[in-house]
Amino acid sequence: MLQEISNLLIKSKQLNVWVYRLDLKHGQVGGNKYFKLKYNIEEAKKRNKTKLLTFGGAFSNHIFAMASVGKLYDFETIGVIRGEETLPLNHVLQHAKNCGMHLEYVNRTQYRDKYNLRFTQELKEKFGDFYLIPEGGSNQLALKGCAEIRNEINVEWDFICTPCGTGGTLTGLTLSLEEHQKVLGFAVLKGANFLNDDVNSLFVEYQKNNPNSKLENLNFEIFLDYHFGGYAKKKPELEKFIQTFQNDYQILIEWVYSGKMFYGLFDLIENDYFPVGSKIVALHTGGVYSFSS
Numbered sequence: 001m002l003q004e005i006s007n008l009l010i011k012s013k014q015l016n017v018w019v020y021r022l023d024l025k026h027g028q029v030g031g032n033k034y035f036k037l038k039y040n041i042e043e044a045k046k047r048n049k050t051k052l053l054t055f056g057g058a059f060s061n062h063i064f065a066m067a068s069v070g071k072l073y074d075f076e077t078i079g080v081i082r083g084e085e086t087l088p089l090n091h092v093l094q095h096a097k098n099c100g101m102h103l104e105y106v107n108r109t110q111y112r113d114k115y116n117l118r119f120t121q122e123l124k125e126k127f128g129d130f131y132l133i134p135e136g137g138s139n140q141l142a143l144k145g146c147a148e149i150r151n152e153i154n155v156e157w158d159f160i161c162t163p164c165g166t167g168g169t170l171t172g173l174t175l176s177l178e179e180h181q182k183v184l185g186f187a188v189l190k191g192a193n194f195l196n197d198d199v200n201s202l203f204v205e206y207q208k209n210n211p212n213s214k215l216e217n218l219n220f221e222i223f224l225d226y227h228f229g230g231y232a233k234k235k236p237e238l239e240k241f242i243q244t245f246q247n248d249y250q251i252l253i254e255w256v257y258s259g260k261m262f263y264g265l266f267d268l269i270e271n272d273y274f275p276v277g278s279k280i281v282a283l284h285t286g287g288v289y290s291f292s293s
């Protein structure tokens, strides 16, 4: 669903801004995670895998979505969680458990080395064969899924905005651009200088897998200064912005992802980032569902 929003500022700069409501779609898989996971689910089924294993922090929407996927599509799921178990479980982990996900807590050092072969081997010994999906779900199949988001947006646009955690969604969107279009990413982590490198690695791998693709129009920009102190951190200024936004447009947003993106978008508008007449789509990538379940 596409919802146009406007106010005096937007009008005075002669812009159009639409919110694409991914947050209202795909139920408990939700938001951008549906697109990141859809081809992974297909691939796991194709390879006759019965178990999915992934990684995440205790508040990860990706863990939430993966647990839902397990229940909906009949996989056993294992979530390798950073840190110790804290009881009572928070809403994400409680949902995961209710869906039947096995929660495997590991300490921060182990978590940092989560992709090394020895750890993978240990996990295989413990859980048997599984299909591995990386933290945040950002692999090549996720790019393919995220590139499809654009097909759902049936207005002409010049800019598309998305919050960035791992950058997978931004990368997939960038692969789908037409010549005059650009993706704007808003990093929700502090000091996310690694994002540009990570995104570039995803492009390099994509090019390897798709030697005929040209990758000429990689038109994206990531803003690093709207993190408000770091992942899931907030400040009064952000909270006030979210309140006003929700009152003005009746669109629920939160402070982990969507709130930071919209704050950044309005700030760019105010500072004349966009040429007069620009048409802007902001992806509401979801995340709100996990606060209300």
Ligand SMILES: *Cc1c(COP(=O)(O)O)cnc(C)c1O
Binding pocket: 031, 032, 033, 061, 062, 136, 138, 163, 164, 165, 166, 167, 168, 169, 170, 257, 258, 285, 286, 287, 288
């Ligand atoms: C996971 C998530 C993101 C981040 O997506 P990346 O592809 O990791 O950048 C953005 N918004 C919401 C609501 C999310 O749950």
